[in-house]
Amino acid sequence: MLATVAQQAQDTQDTLAIPSVDAVALLPQLILMVGGLLLLTIVSLVKGRMPKSATTLYTVAIASASLISTIPLWHRVQNPAEGPTSLMAGAVGLDGFSLFVTWVICIGVALAALLGDGYLRREGLDGPEFYVLLLLSAAGGVTMASANDLIVMFIGLEALSLAAYVLAAMHARRIASQEAGMKYFVLGAFASAFLLYGIALTYGATGSTNLAKIQQFLSDSVLTQDGMLLAGLALMLVGFGFKVAAVPFHSWTPDVYEGSPSPTTAFMASVVKAAAFAGLIRVFVVTFPSYAVQWRPAVYALAAASLVVGAVLAVVQSNVKRMLAYSSINHAGFILLGVQAATATGTSAALFYLLAYTFMVVGSFGVVSLVGRGGGPDRHHLSSYRGLAKRQPVLALAFTLFLLASAGAPFTAGFLAKFGVIGAVVERENWSLAAIAMLSAVISTYLYLRIVGTMYFSGDEDDALERPKVRVNPAARVALTVAVAGTLALGIIPGPFADLAQDAVAQLVAAP
Amino acid sequence: MQDLLWLIPALPLAGFLILVLSGGRIREPLAGWLATAMVGASFAVTVAVFADLVSHGEEERTFTQTLFEWLPSGSFQVGFGFLADPLSITMCLFVTGVGALIHLYAIGYMHGDPKFTKFFLYLNLFVFSMLMLVLGDNLLITFLGWEGVGACSYFLIAFWHTDISNATAGKKAFVTNRVGDWGFMVGTFLVWTTIGSVNYLDISAGASGVAAVTATAIVVLFFVAATGKSAQIPLFVWLPDAMAGPTPVSALIHAATMVTSGVYLLVRLNPLLFEAGWANDVIAWVGAITALVAALIAISQNDIKKVLAFSTVSQLGYLFLAVGTGNYVAAIFHMVTHAFFKALLFLGAGSVIHGMAHDQDMRHYGNLRKYMPITAGTFIVGWLAIAGVPPFSGFWSKDEILAGAWDYSSGGKVLWAIGLLTALITAFYMTRQVVMTFFGEEKWRSLTGEGHDPAGGSAVNAAENADADLEHSPAHDQHGLTPDFEPHESPPLMTLPLVALAGLAIVGGLINLPFSDQFERLGGWLEPVIAHEHEMPGGSTLVVLAIVAILAALTGIGLALVVYVRKRIPAKDIEQEAFARGFYIDESYSRFVGGPGRRLFDAVAWFDANVIDGAVNGVGTVTQVAGTQLRRLQSGRVRGYAMGMAIGAVLLVGYAVARMGF
């Protein structure tokens, strides 16, 4: 299709310099997009005759294909002879960074799809649109991560977000889901406006929306009047801050995470967050390192506030899903530490964190989606977890692993993730932030212990043992197994993964 | 024979181990005989070593034997070693000798007790510890023994532990001793940091180089230790309570051996004492005052063992008076004689108690010489010895202490006068005891069913103790004293040691007669150990002082006879309430510990639970409150959230404006 268009353009206008399309380099995104559209087509054609789990398998396959298609690209990028390139007239950056985020997104999509399988059936929501939206949203996320142009990034963000709004609101039988979608949408649109205004000001200040060009411009000339640029950065930070759920732009997070269907929540916490951070890093760390002196304190403030507010608010919750939502704000604070450092170390630490967090958070919300059933508003209440360890020791142990990993327990993914970002902060000799981070980790640990304690240490005395067992459908079992494996692998043999995260940022497209 | 030195403590230890490992299979009377045999064997070895030492020249009478390194740590090297020299062997001789006799006695005394084996096990352990204390070639081994005897003392005082007051007495003894141990430990540290070694030989060699201030500090610290172990003011309060233990224990531990270890320690360190300046004054004065105070208290005691306990405290005061005045030979001399006669008196008292259905109240006694002649006879020997009537052993040793004090530089005359007064009082209360016990009416015949007269201060305690003995020593009549009770003499097993000790109490003075150097055998024998010889007053003064001392003793006896036989003066006028209650010292301690002390402890515990832990929980509470407050912002209303974002945006843009260049 693309080629045809280009061909036609070439025919009509000789002078039109259509950029060459390196389809292989775009494969990860194309697979997701085409996969989504194809699924849409298939289901509209063969509706009613498809086996129920086929869509799940299909989605996982597409995500895996996308993931696999990055491997040759990775080798290409890491090959010193070739290195990172920009494609499509400089709109897309193909570098280790974008590929790493693509992995995170693909893993998140696959796991969320697996979680969705049982959930949709259970809730009577058997619609393939869920998977279509997952794939298209992920395509938007990958676009965002690989965007080398602000406008492409914006469109990618919108694609990601619009799909996420729908995914949040798509549970027709729960008004809470629609409320969540509504809140997410209104605030998301509000934030998008800020982001866009920031892009506008940046455009005015630098004369381009292309990140490479912006960088070129900034390295060539010194702005004596940097007010417009700084205002633009500030407004973009509002937009990204919203997407990554940084305080004070976080307030949607608990409500939306709670109200959304749990697989969607897992998707939002992993994929959306990863893509948003990718955008944030691409814009701020990669493009505006020369303004790091100015923007770092602002990110510092967001990080510190997220760390503390997320942890403190999480502690007083009694709804497990909400607890995890607040804890995701705390985690966002941690990842912001890596951003705040504005160094290669910080970026690779943030990437590693995102990867680790994907496993932990998908696992956590996976368990939540299994345990929280029924119609009442308290289905995710802490008391639903009483005695879970007695009823279903394996499930409880898995949840414990995810929670402890979130707390940063040794030999889990969470530890090295935290270790990395703290290291990045320390490297910047930013002691106060490191201290705040670790203390917030202690506070949030209380929250994780509360859940673990409820599962393990209570329930002898009441009817906890007689509660019905939670049936773990095969897809969810696979998802949880993968999440467990990932959480442990990143903790016990983190070397290869940390290597990847490090290599991912060794050389970036927009970097001078 | 010197190589067998290690056998001296090893034998009692072997006895202890055999009895422990047998797990109670060795029973009465075999356990008793075994224990006795071990101590007896130990005595034999001691004698052999003694003979060996004697056979050497005066300069070669010091021998060390190190078994292994105990605590080697850098420059701190301490071996598990023994030191045999005239001083330690002298101590060993009477520890094992008297110890063996008391073991023997105990076989009879403890007859029928269900914990017979355990008793001897402890007793053997005690002898082992005591020998370690005495034989150790350094401060640390001494400390090992020092603590060991303390622990054994604790076990044995609390031997009949089902009575809580016995247990309390044991604990009190241990804790009070621990106060002294603080001094011992810190003193040891100071010795090591000053001299670089804790070996006695090194200390003797290095003492002269120690600065006076340091030496004073060291000596004061060790004196603190000694006041604990040897029951001096202010730490003497445990000893009277320690009478809760079986009587052989009182005789062995709380009269003859353990309580003298403080004196031994100071004599051991006499080279340092020489350098220690005013510390010696402290020792002398504390000793003298303790002697007097304890003697006064003894006047009003009605418990036969309590009288002897306070008497022991008083006599120990004498020893410290001697040590303080530099009269080490006299101290050791009196220690030995005191061991003989005090052990005799205690065993005699035990025999009486044994014969009187474990009633210890002297007011229930009377005319017992008729029923238990051997006990009475030997007790009277002891009485004369302690009262200082020549030629009994006590006279010689006590006289030497008094004479030695006469010329002491700081207030020697006053010290002498106090000592003399104490001697008079000693004679008085001992006479009172003998009269009340062995003479006069058979007072138990007039006892009413009500039992014991609660009047008279510590008599209450005594009565309780008596009850305790009664209850837990099933060997004898369980019914207590009734008017138709017939006292009986103790079995030969018990009277034999009495006779032996009585003999020693009579002739004990022979080892150090003041007539000439030739007769001062003990002085000569100890000379290598004593760094600086004490100068005694000249011949005529010595004689005059001796005569005055004899007069004082006779006066004391006479007074007592006037009061208790002739009853010219009512006993009540003399037996002051203040004496009976030990000058309220113990009570005020108890009141302090039970009052402000307890409150302080309670306050600390309260502080911990509420302030410190409260702060910890407070952090949690603050977090919760902060979360609850912050939570109100999360109102659920989307416009509120938008407002938060808008304000955040304003702040961020404001920050940008603040940072922009103009």
Add this chain to the structure above:
Amino acid sequence: MLATTFVEYAVWAVAAAICLLGALGVVLFRNPVHNALSLVATLFGVAVLFVAQEAYFLAAIQVIVYAGAIVVLFLFVIMLLGVDAIESLGIERHVWRRPVAIVAGAGLVALVLVAVLVGTAEVTGQPSSTGSLGGEYNDIERIGRALFTDYVWAFEITAVLLTIAVVGAVVLSRKPTEAALDEAEFDRVVEESRLDEDVPEELDDDELDELEADDEAVGSEDLPTYVDEPGVTS
């Protein structure tokens, strides 16, 4: 030249007035239909301003797409839902909300303007070397060329965006076949919220805060553990 400038100013002034009045109308009119119509005015004003800045094609699209499609969609939804009920603008839960909102908005505008306008240059970026607005091509061509050269990827991605929108609209507008699981809970919350809004305007801050506090106090308690009695829950 002067005339041109005057005309420019006049156009700007009129269009700006239309825009601002329209915008105020969006915010201030109580009837949603009026709001939508005011929005059209603003959009039209903006289109005029586009024209004033030589963005003719965009101006056309602005009118066609925005006014023609988007606002119509709004009106359609208003009619569909019958939500043209008049919103009682006089009532606001928190008296402080509006002043704070206005201060925040004004502050934001002021700060942005300070940042943008301080100094002499209109923009700090350098003029484009490739995509000049003048030159041989006309407006549409220029945009077309840019779309298929520099912005071709963005253009392609837009397709995904629109697909998502379509799928989303389909998913969301499906009529639910059965009652929502949390219908009762929803009704209760809405009822509660309605009660709040009956608070008369005269209530002073303290009283409102109290009301708020009571409300939150209930809300902040842990949810009760019983399941099937949503009516009793907090």
Add this chain to the structure above:
Amino acid sequence: MSAAIVASQSSALIASESGAAFNPLPWLVLVPVIGSVVVAMVPANRPGTSKQLALVFAAISGCLSIFLLTEFHAHEAGFQFVVDREWIAQLGISWHLGVDGISLFMVVLTGLLFPLAILAVDPHHDEKPYYAWMLLLMAGSMGVFLALDLVLFFLFFEIVLIPMYFLIGSWGYDGRVYAANKFFLYTMFGSALMLVGIVATAYLHQQAAGGELTFDLVTIAESQSIGQGAARWLFASFALAFAVKVPLFPLHTWLPDAHTEAPTAGSVILAGIMLKLGTYGFIRFGLYLFPEASEWAAPVLLTVGVIGITYGAVCAAMQKDLKRLVAFSSVAHLGFIILGIFSFTNQGLEGGVLQMVNHGITTPALFLLVGMIYERRHTRQISELSGLQKVAPVFAGVFTVVMLASVGLPGLNGFPGEFLTLLGGFKGARWWAVVAATGVILAAIYLLWAYQRVFHGEPSEENRSFREISLAEGLVMAPLIALIVFLGVFPKPMLERIEPSVEILLEHVGNHSDADVTDVAPPSGVAAEEGSH
């Protein structure tokens, strides 16, 4: 790789690789981990299967620790059995294990206590997870004492919290959940800043010394390239973690709760092993890593240590719960170790290490005994117990021996360490030691008072049927009692293995700080040696 090279170049602290072909160190950690997985996997059809399995694995690890002890070269100062493998290369984190005289006995103690604890105490429910957690705890404990990499150390330091959290929370007593949370959060709070400190240490080291980022303890400690001011801050971050773990006043309040509510085995391990992580950390990561800062901070630590000695004892005396009393006694005992460590003397440090081991024998023994009391009477309230000596004399005798060891009676194992710490303390920090020595009085007060209330007197009605110690219980206590006596009489084998490491550590401290670490006897000591033969 580079870390390994730097490490091998650096200093005398690295002794040559041990001659033994088989290096037990990794297996000390791995065997319990494997055991834990096996226990968790094997279906426990018959009660007791889990226990037997756990016991086997713990015993294998224990035997390995004994093997380590026999193969250890007694008079070498450096680390032996060194393993140094790359782990996370790009961060300079390596799997660096080694053992020296300071850690050797803690490893052996760990190897001994765990099998005993597993043997001695049965959980009353859910035995499979219980034993799995126990084995995991064992692995973590081993790892802490073996790790020579800052991050590895931290990992093990933290990982032990998790099994202990579950042990307390699942198998503890009434207030277990509160205690478990408090334990976890408090200790994690302490170590949170240590993580920052660890990262900062490595980073500042790299900055100052050049080369690649490394977390290797030996490399960093030997180069001592971090500036004075920074080093002091870093030390503070480490010290906070260790102070919580020890625990030092006023950071101790997690301990009584955790000890009291933990199941007996948990208390045994807490007291025997986990408290030592703090003091061990002070030696290994305080003195070695930051000698100057340690010396600088010594007055503060000495003060809180000495306060702990007296304060812990006073609090112990007033406790109504027997287990709580023992818990508070740990606060007091650990204070002695701190005194010894921060006296910067040979004697103090050796005594400290000795005391670490000895406290790790006596206090667990006390906890076992208290556990036995609880098993019989289902109460630990002192007021509800009485006269037990009459009904269970052997039990009382065992208790007495352990108690006296705890009091510090010479001839039992409590004494050598306590005495040496005080002696060293007196040499290096005189007045602190003088005050600390009062602790020996207070120890006698609280323990004897408790003993009297529990064992003496006439047994009340409920206590009359108190069961005498059983053969199984006796078998558990026997090795402990044997060690109590043996180490009291003959601590030399330990001291001579500890000494070289302590000497070289002190030399290191002396080289890099103003601390006077000379251990030369005063002149007359020379004369003394001649005199004693």
Add this chain to the structure above:
Amino acid sequence: MNQQAYVILAALLFGIGAVGLLVRRNPLVMFMCVELMLNAVNLTFVSFAKSLDDVGGQVVVFFVLVVAAAEVVVGLGIIVSIMRRRSGVTADDLRMLKG
């Protein structure tokens, strides 16, 4: 004419839109306010495009229009799905999720 006039106007529009979203309760009107803000941004872009003499700014506006259209579709879909449950629901009424 000074391009800054357009920028000022755009900023004012943006501000009005933002304030409108903060004060209105009807979700539809709130959403209209978002459209106001987007228009303000568009105006800014066009103004900058003029100043920079760069077609890029205009192309961006083109894309923003598309995005706005897509947003409206999804946004209105969500609003419809919730408001047809109960007509006249305001944004403030939706607070099942809170805390």
